[in-house]
Amino acid sequence: MASVTYKNVYKRFGDVEVIKNMNLDIADKEFMVFVGPSGCGKSTNLRLLAGLEEISEGEIYIGDRVVNDVPPKDRDIAMVFQSYALYPHMSVYDNMAFGLKLRKTPKDEIDKRVKEAGEILGLANLLDRKPKALSGGQRQRVAVGRAIVRDPAVFLMDEPLSNLDAKLRVSARASISKLHRDLETTFIYVTHDQVEAMTMGDRIAVLEDGYLRQVDSPRNLYNLPANMFVAGFIGSPSMNFFDATLVGEEGNLYVDTGDFRMKVPEARRAPYEAYVGKQVIFGLRPEHIYQAEFAAPNIVPAPFEAMVEVVELLGHELHLYLNSGSKSFVATIDIRVQTHVGERMSLVGDMNNMHLFDKDTEEAIR
Amino acid sequence: MQNIDTTPQELSTGAKIVAAVVRIAVAIAIPLLAFGVLYAGFLFLRDSEAPKWLVVIVAVIWGVGGVALLYWVFNWLVEQLPDNWIAILQPFVFVGPALFILTWFLALPTIRSFWISLFDRAGPPDSFFSIFTDGMPASFVGLANYKAIFTERLMREAFRNNILWIVFGSTFSVIFGLIVAVLADRSRWERVAKSLVFLPMAISFVGAGVIWNFMYEVRPPNIPQIGLVNAIVVALGGEAHSWPAYTAISPWNNLFLIVIVIWLQVGFSMVLFSAALKGIPEELMEAGRIDGAKESQIFFRIMIPYIRGTIITVWTTIVIFTLKIFDVVWVMTGGQFGTEVIATQFYRQSFVARNPGYGSAIAIILLVAVIPVMIYNLRQFREQEAF
Numbered sequence: 049m050a051s052v053t054y055k056n057v058y059k060r061f062g063d064v065e066v067i068k069n070m071n072l073d074i075a076d077k078e079f080m081v082f083v084g085p086s087g088c089g090k091s092t093n094l095r096l097l098a099g100l101e102e103i104s105e106g107e108i109y110i111g112d113r114v115v116n117d118v119p120p121k122d123r124d125i126a127m128v129f130q131s132y133a134l135y136p137h138m139s140v141y142d143n144m145a146f147g148l149k150l151r152k153t154p155k156d157e158i159d160k161r162v163k164e165a166g167e168i169l170g171l172a173n174l175l176d177r178k179p180k181a182l183s184g185g186q187r188q189r190v191a192v193g194r195a196i197v198r199d200p201a202v203f204l205m206d207e208p209l210s211n212l213d214a215k216l217r218v219s220a221r222a223s224i225s226k227l228h229r230d231l232e233t234t235f236i237y238v239t240h241d242q243v244e245a246m247t248m249g250d251r252i253a254v255l256e257d258g259y260l261r262q263v264d265s266p267r268n269l270y271n272l273p274a275n276m277f278v279a280g281f282i283g284s285p286s287m288n289f290f291d292a293t294l295v296g297e298e299g300n301l302y303v304d305t306g307d308f309r310m311k312v313p314e315a316r317r318a319p320y321e322a323y324v325g326k327q328v329i330f331g332l333r334p335e336h337i338y339q340a341e342f343a344a345p346n347i348v349p350a351p352f353e354a355m356v357e358v359v360e361l362l363g364h365e366l367h368l369y370l371n372s373g374s375k376s377f378v379a380t381i382d383i384r385v386q387t388h389v390g391e392r393m394s395l396v397g398d399m400n401n402m403h404l405f406d407k408d409t410e411e412a413i414r
Numbered sequence: 415m416q417n418i419d420t421t422p423q424e425l426s427t428g429a430k431i432v433a434a435v436v437r438i439a440v441a442i443a444i445p446l447l448a449f450g451v452l453y454a455g456f457l458f459l460r461d462s463e464a465p466k467w468l469v470v471i472v473a474v475i476w477g478v479g480g481v482a483l484l485y486w487v488f489n490w491l492v493e494q495l496p497d498n499w500i501a502i503l504q505p506f507v508f509v510g511p512a513l514f515i516l517t518w519f520l521a522l523p524t525i526r527s528f529w530i531s532l533f534d535r536a537g538p539p540d541s542f543f544s545i546f547t548d549g550m551p552a553s554f555v556g557l558a559n560y561k562a563i564f565t566e567r568l569m570r571e572a573f574r575n576n577i578l579w580i581v582f583g584s585t586f587s588v589i590f591g592l593i594v595a596v597l598a599d600r601s602r603w604e605r606v607a608k609s610l611v612f613l614p615m616a617i618s619f620v621g622a623g624v625i626w627n628f629m630y631e632v633r634p635p636n637i638p639q640i641g642l643v644n645a646i647v648v649a650l651g652g653e654a655h656s657w658p659a660y661t662a663i664s665p666w667n668n669l670f671l672i673v674i675v676i677w678l679q680v681g682f683s684m685v686l687f688s689a690a691l692k693g694i695p696e697e698l699m700e701a702g703r704i705d706g707a708k709e710s711q712i713f714f715r716i717m718i719p720y721i722r723g724t725i726i727t728v729w730t731t732i733v734i735f736t737l738k739i740f741d742v743v744w745v746m747t748g749g750q751f752g753t754e755v756i757a758t759q760f761y762r763q764s765f766v767a768r769n770p771g772y773g774s775a776i777a778i779i780l781l782v783a784v785i786p787v788m789i790y791n792l793r794q795f796r797e798q799e800a801f
Contacts, residue, residue: 100700121706133701137719146715147705194705 050111050124050201050234051076052097057106059092066092068258070106074251079228079235081249083242084281088255090238094204097236098127110202121150126195127204130211132187134179134194140166141175144194158197165193168227185216192224196231203228205237209244221247242282246270254278271401276329276410279403285334285367287403288377292330294323294404303330303402307373308352313399319414320404328413331403334367337379339387340394347398356391370395425502433502440503441510444488445518448511451480524781531559531775535768559775569776572754575668579739579755583672583679584732588725590676591683595691596713598684608688612681619678623745626674630746632656664752671753674742679735683728690721723794730791737784756780 052074059067067089074080082090095101097108099120107114115123126147134143141162148158166172169189179187188208195203208224209217225248228235239245245252246266254261254269254277262274273279279287290305294312301312301320310330312320336347343349357376358369366381370393379395387393404413425433455476459469485507492503530538536553539545563569594611598604614622631641632654639645644654657670694717702712718725740757743749749758756776764773 098700098704100703120700120703121708125704127701127704129697129701131695131697133695133697135698135701135716135719137722146702146707150706150711194701198705 051078051109052080052202052234052236053107053109054093054097055107055109057093057096057108058104059089059096059101060104066258067096067104070260072253072260072263074234074236076234077232079225079237079248079250081245081252082236082238082255083240083245083249083252084255084261086240087257089258090240090255091206093255094127094206094236094238097123097202098125098204099123124201125204126198126200126202127206128188128191128195128208130207132179132191132208132211134187134190136179138178139175140171140177140179140182140190140193143179143190144197147194147198161197161199162193165197168196168230169193184212185220188212188220192227196227201234203231203233203235205235207239208237210239210241217244224248242284246282254281256281272412272414273403274412276331276405276412279331279405279412283333283335285378285380287331287333288337289405290330290332290375290377291407292328294320294326294328296324303328303404305330305372305375307354307375310350310352310397310399310402312402313348316399316402323404323406323413327407329405329407329410331405332377332397333401334378334380336398336401337377337381338396338398339381339385340396342382342385343396344398347396348400349396350399351394351396353392353394356387356389356393359387359389368393433499436503437506437510440488440492440506441514444484444507444511445515448481448484451484452477455480524778527774527777530770531772531778532556533771534559535771537770553771555771559772560779562772563775563779568754569756569759571752572756572759574665575753575755576737576739578665578668579672579675579736580733582669583675583736583739584729586672586676587679587683587732588729590680591728592687592725594680594684595687599688599691608684611684614678615681617678619675619741620745622674622678623742626677627746630657630670658747658753659751661751667751668753671742671746672736674746675736675739679732683732686724686728687721690724691717694720723797727791727794730787730794733787734784734791737780737787756783 052072054070054072057067057070058065070089070093072080082093084090092101096103097110097115099115099118103116107116109115110123110125135146138146144162144165145158148161153161162175163172166175169192171186171189171193174182174186174190179190182190188211191208205224209220212220221244224235224237228248237244237248246269249266251263251265252269253263256277262269262278264272264274269278269282273282273287276289280289290303292303292305295302295304295309301317301324303310303312338344338347338349340351352372354370354372354377356368357371360367360369361383364383366383366385368379368381368387370377370379381387405411406413455473459473459476462469464472488507489504492500492507495503529542532538532555533551533553534555536551538553539548539551545551594607598607598611601607617625628640629642630644631639632644633639633641635654639648639654641654643657648654658667660667660670698716698720699712702716707715738757739755740761743753743755743758744761747753749755749762757780760773760776760780762773763769763776767773
């Protein structure tokens with residue numbers, strides 16, 4: 049059990065800087081998710097913490113110990129790899145026992161822990177098998193088992209579910225969350241899948257291009273994205289962005305995209321006053337756009353119109369690709385709406401959930 | 415042959431017999447026809463007065479094209495049959511001739527060697543069938559040749575030496591190959607180092623023998639030693655010897671011959687090990703590191719077991735090599751000074767001492783010794799494919 053701290057961490061491969069000034073405090077027993085598109089540095093951050101890569105600059109702490117020069121085996125961590133990295137010549141039992149044997153744990157202690165882990169993970173009757181004879185889901189559980197028998201201070205998981213099929217992934221997701229509750233240990237989990245991130249993490253660190261873009265709870269990331277990248281990355285379909293101007297008229301504030309004009313609610317006005325008359329980016333999530341007749345109660349409606357270009361019915365959701373005149377966007381509409389391509393549709397946006405971003409810095413205006 | 419079941423439906427016994435006969439006929443007819451065609455071509459070209467280059471071109475087209483045409487014709491013939499007969503016969507159009515030729519050139523000589531090994535230097539009767547009319551000739555000695563093999567002094571020396579060859583030759587080839595592969599893998603000079611180690615592979619055993627003759631060259635004590643080994647020995651205050659012929663250290667003088675084959679074979683084992691090592695996923699080693707393994711433990715407990723199949727394959731391959739070793743011994747010492755091996759004995763008895771019966775018996779013993787290793791080796795190959 050331990051906290052983890054990244055302090056001004058940089059990682060360079062030759063001239064390429066892949067981690068740029070990473071600063072992050074991960075609390076003890078927290079479930080932290082690193083998420084981002086491929087090449088964003090999430091795995092590298094994990095490998096720096098594991099000691100598989102050398103830190104170019106800055107410090108990483110596990111607990112209050114700087115681990116920059118501590119070899120992986122002495123960092124009191126365990127890691128689950130994307131490929132599972134099971135030792136192919138060892139049985140499931142030996143795979144799990146290997147780390148303990150190397151640490152000269154007494155034999156019956158090893159036996160007890162491995163059997164316990166086997167019980168927890170439903171591997172009890174597979175302990176004699178070689179990895180070759182296991183299914184993908186079983187291998188994944190062995191990889192997790194190998195980590196938990198070690199009882200480490202920090203658990204690292206590098207996309208452990210990405211090799212499973214979609215159905216198995218859902219149940220494995222739940223069992224890892226449960227494992228975290230039961231073990232009461234710090235978990236750091238790398239994924240490119242925002243659903244995994246949102247469902248599992250206590251907090252999520254969103255990375256892009258080596259930069260840490262935002263760290264917050266799943267709810268806050270969704271409701272209060274700090275910048276356009278996070279706003280666009282979290283949520284599916286992605287947030288719509290419109291180039292717009294903030295216009296002040298008759299004591300009211302409007303977002304004017306050229307195609308339509310929407311009134312900013314009184315309650316949200318304060319931070320935007322400084323941007324009146326300026327170019328901004330207006331963000332609105334697809335699920336915050338409604339067909340006029342099916343608008344949800346308790347929203348701050350702002351009517352506008354758009355032409356239907358593509359209709360996608362997913363069963364529980366209806367995605368419409370619309371065009372407001374000069375700009376295409378997506379809306380998630382009530383499935384009772386009957387529509388067809390080419391229809392001109394009356395819509396309302398929920399301005400309570402509007403987002404405004406600075407056009408130059410792409411940071412949210414708060 | 416009948417148990418290779420390619421038939422879509424059950425055949426009657428009569429049809430099975432017909433199938434077997436036609437299969438064998440196809441297997442024999444194609445190569446016989448091919449030899450006929452090739453021989454006719456040979457006679458034709460030999461007697462023609464066309465320019466050399468034309469003869470070469472015609473020969474290539476005749477040889478390759480003729481055989482291809484033959485296969486094509488037989489395949490076409492089979493395809494005219496009903497569907498289930500095509501399934502029965504078609505494989506044998508292609509596999510049959512190979513099996514037949516293999517039998518002709520490998521199995522028959524083996525059986526013949528065994529037959530010869532039952533006779534003394536006068537050899538077997540000209541016709542096998544004469545034993546039924548005239549009875550066994552006086553030259554028949556039964557298994558006496560085999561008894562001699564295990565009692566005669568030179569043969570026992572050969573067995574001893576072959577064991578030395580197997581133990582030291584294969585073990586050190588594997589160990590050095592592995593060391594070079596591991597070290598080269600971590601070096602900036604990987605390609606250069608590997609090329610240098612691999613180069614001797616291109617040298618024939620006889621060539622290597624000649625080279626090492628220079629290495630072991632010995633000069634009288636009062637003139638400078640030009641052989642590298644003796645130059646070093648003398649420089650260190652030792653006494654120059656013709657090392658492979660230095661019987662005072664017998665049987666260890668054999669090691670000076672074994673070194674040559676190690677030098678030749680390390681390249682082979684290094685290349686295979688290098689490929690196998692590169693095939694170990696990086697994450698496996700990283701998992702080991704996180705699990706708490708030191709680099710040496712990663713090497714012995716993860717890498718070595720991972721490439722175990724390759725190690726066994728390389729090891730058995732070199733065991734087979736060293737069991738059959740001949741050229742190096744023949745060139746370096748001719749089997750003198752206590753360096754006789756099974757193969758040199760075989761050659762000496764068959765072609766120098768003109769005792770083909772005894773020589774054949776040795777060859778059969780050598781074969782029997784190689785076969786189990788061979789089977790093990792093949793099994794390893796198959797397992798690796800499945801891996």
